[in-house]
Amino acid sequence: MADIKLLGLWYSPFSKRVEWALKTKGVEYEYIEDDLQNKSLLLLQSNPIHKKVPVLIHNGKPICESSVILEYIDETFEGPSILPKDSYDRALARFWAKFFEDKWPSMMKSLFFKGEEQEKAKEEVNEMLRILDNELKDKKFFVGNKFGFVDVVANAVALWFGVLEEVIGVVSVTSEKFPNFCDWRDEYYIQNKEYLPSRDELFAHYQAYIQRVAASK
Structure with a gap:
């Protein structure tokens, strides 16, 4: 089974985009709530450029920026399409x-x-x-x-x-x-x-x- 983690914030619309995509696709994942006032080492290592959520970590490889993550999820996992087929x-x-x-x-x-x-x-x-x-x-x-x-x-x-x-x-x-x-x-x-x-x-x-x-x- 793939190891999938999502670093996010409960009140972030950008994190919620990714959660929607994962749940729509039926992907099982571990959600990790971060703290912008005390950013985790995992977040800083996974997104060293922007140092912000969301970050999707798939089999140890981080993907950053919510719209990029949406397309990655759509291309990588089976389930209902997110982007149009046409x-x-x-x-x-x-x-x-x-x-x-x-x-x-x-x-x-x-x-x-x-x-x-x-x-x-x-x-x-x-x-x-x-x-x-x-x-x-x-x-x-x-x-x-x-x-x-x-x-x-x-x-x-x-x-x-x-x-x-x-x-x-x-x-x-x-x-x-x-x-x-x-x-x-x-x-x-x-x-x-x-x-x-x-x-x-x-x-x-x-x-x-x-x-x-x-x-x-």
């Missing part, structure tokens, strides 16, 4: 996955930065959501007719961003403004609740984090 759809999936990866920093800036940089980030996020809302018109998922690679990569937008908005008390993503996106987001949560952390637990975690940061200033 080559054009695979290209589309990779395009939209990169779109989400590129926009995530702006989403964080729109929440936690101040002043001109925050306003610029908010404009970029609104434009991103308009693009996504239009892309999802008359569609249930981003590529093809089933939940797949792009939807998994977009998990931070589906759950984490909304929770963080609630924590800071500013909710901008509404069904009135972005109905197609919100329908996709709600379907995402319904279909994948077993693979996602509790909204209440996430809220409590980030609320406590923000309070600690505020108290330290």
Whole structure:
């Protein structure tokens, strides 16, 4: 039997992408929760460049970066496909996955930065959501007719961003403004609740984090 370990964090959307893929494929693995404040020697040895989770260790060989790990899992293990079979759809999936990866920093800036940089980030996020809302018109998922690679990569937008908005008390993503996106987001949560952390637990975690940061200033 293959020796498979996943170094992760329970509240990390990037770790949860990999957990979803492993469970969907029916792969047995050992989950190891790491601590960003006291990173394990195994993490530092496995990902010496970025020193972050997730890291998949397969028969002693580490694979880093969540989207790379997703493709590795899809290519290596039997089970339901994550990337589309059609080559054009695979290209589309990779395009939209990169779109989400590129926009995530702006989403964080729109929440936690101040002043001109925050306003610029908010404009970029609104434009991103308009693009996504239009892309999802008359569609249930981003590529093809089933939940797949792009939807998994977009998990931070589906759950984490909304929770963080609630924590800071500013909710901008509404069904009135972005109905197609919100329908996709709600379907995402319904279909994948077993693979996602509790909204209440996430809220409590980030609320406590923000309070600690505020108290330290």
